[in-house]
Amino acid sequence: DGGITQSPKYLFRKEGQNVTLSCEQNLNHDAMYWYRQDPGQGLRLIYYSQIVNDFQKGDIAEGYSVSREKKESFPLTVTSAQKNPTAFYLCASSISESTDTQYFGPGTRLTVL
Amino acid sequence: AQSVTQLDSQVPVFEEAPVELRCNYSSSVSVYLFWYVQYPNQGLQLLLKYLSGSTLVKGINGFEAEFNKSQTSFHLRKPSVHISDTAEYFCAVRLRNDYKLSFGAGTTVTVRA
Numbered sequence: 001d002g003g004i005t006q007s008p009k010y011l012f013r014k015e016g017q018n019v020t021l022s023c024e025q026n027l028n029h030d031a032m033y034w035y036r037q038d039p040g041q042g043l044r045l046i047y048y049s050q051i052v053n054d055f056q057k058g059d060i061a062e063g064y065s066v067s068r069e070k071k072e073s074f075p076l077t078v079t080s081a082q083k084n085p086t087a088f089y090l091c092a093s094s095i096s097e098s099t100d101t102q103y104f105g106p107g108t109r110l111t112v113l
Numbered sequence: 114a115q116s117v118t119q120l121d122s123q124v125p126v127f128e129e130a131p132v133e134l135r136c137n138y139s140s141s142v143s144v145y146l147f148w149y150v151q152y153p154n155q156g157l158q159l160l161l162k163y164l165s166g167s168t169l170v171k172g173i174n175g176f177e178a179e180f181n182k183s184q185t186s187f188h189l190r191k192p193s194v195h196i197s198d199t200a201e202y203f204c205a206v207r208l209r210n211d212y213k214l215s216f217g218a219g220t221t222v223t224v225r226a
Contacts, residue, residue: 004156031212040122042203042216043157050212058213090156101147102214104156 003027004105006091011110013078013085021076021108023091029103030096032074036060037088037107046089049074050096078110086112115140117206119217126194127225134189134220136204146187147205147214148178157203163187174198199224 004025013019023032031050035043045058049068063082068074074093078085088109092102120135138144145164149157161172168180178189187204204217 006156009154040218042117042218043214044216045213048212092157101159101162103159104149106156107154109154 004091004093004103006089006105006108008108009106011108013110013112015112016080018077018079019110021078021089021091021110023074023076023105025072025074025091025093025105027093027103028071029093030071031094032068033092033094033102034058034064034066034074034076035090035092037090043090046076085110115144115206115208115215117204117215117217119202119204119220121220122218123221123223125223125225128196129193131190131192132194132198132222134202134204134222136187136189136217138185138187138204138206138215140185140206140208143209145207145209146178146180147207148172148176148187148189149203149205150174151201151203151219153200160189160202194222194224196224196226198222 007022033048034046037043044060046064047066049055065077090107091105094102116139118137126132147162148160151157160176161170163170163180171177176191201219201221203219205214207214
């Protein structure tokens with residue numbers, strides 16, 4: 001079964017802690033993306049990566065970091081520098097950066113206690 | 114930069130009635146247009162997309178959308194909704210020479226019996 005998996009589905013963290021969200025795809029897609037979703041605001045782009053070992057900041061990269069060591073994996077770390085990290089995080093992928101359609105994973109809901 | 118406006122944040126509708134979700138965008142250059150659906154606590158699923166050609170686009174689950182270049186709109190319609198259409202719907206726009214998807218704030222559709 002091809003697709004994008006994100007884990008965990010729900011994540012709780014204490015203030016001041018870093019936390020890493022997982023995103024894996026077996027679609028053989030080159031490009032991967034991380035979005036943050038807040039109620040009433042749609043989706044905002046955090047980071048994207050078009051190839052292994054390369055990534056760029058999106059609109060709201062502050063307080064986040066990523067890595068792209070393997071084509072199928074694009075983990076997102078929410079650092080303690082992120083002022084308001086409680087949100088729903090969505091990972092997406094596409095065949096290449098220039099391809100029209102992005103496909104989304106099921107998301108991870110992060111709550112900071 | 115392009116922006117996307119979804120004119121209705123909430124749309125209540127009775128089962129078997131028609132529904133229209135409005136989306137306007139601002140861009141001076143050619144764009145690709147998308148509608149995604151999100152069920153509670155899930156990722157986004159592509160409903161339909163406009164790349165070029167016929168301005169009337171048919172998607173999954175009986176949805177269709179019409180691209181109107183002069184009015185910079187891409188409204189989504191369904192002639193008869195089901196309870197299972199209860200979800201949040203997002204309009205998204207991408208410039209033809211860019212990777213970035215810009216999303217509207219979303220429209221929540223609630224279908225009642």
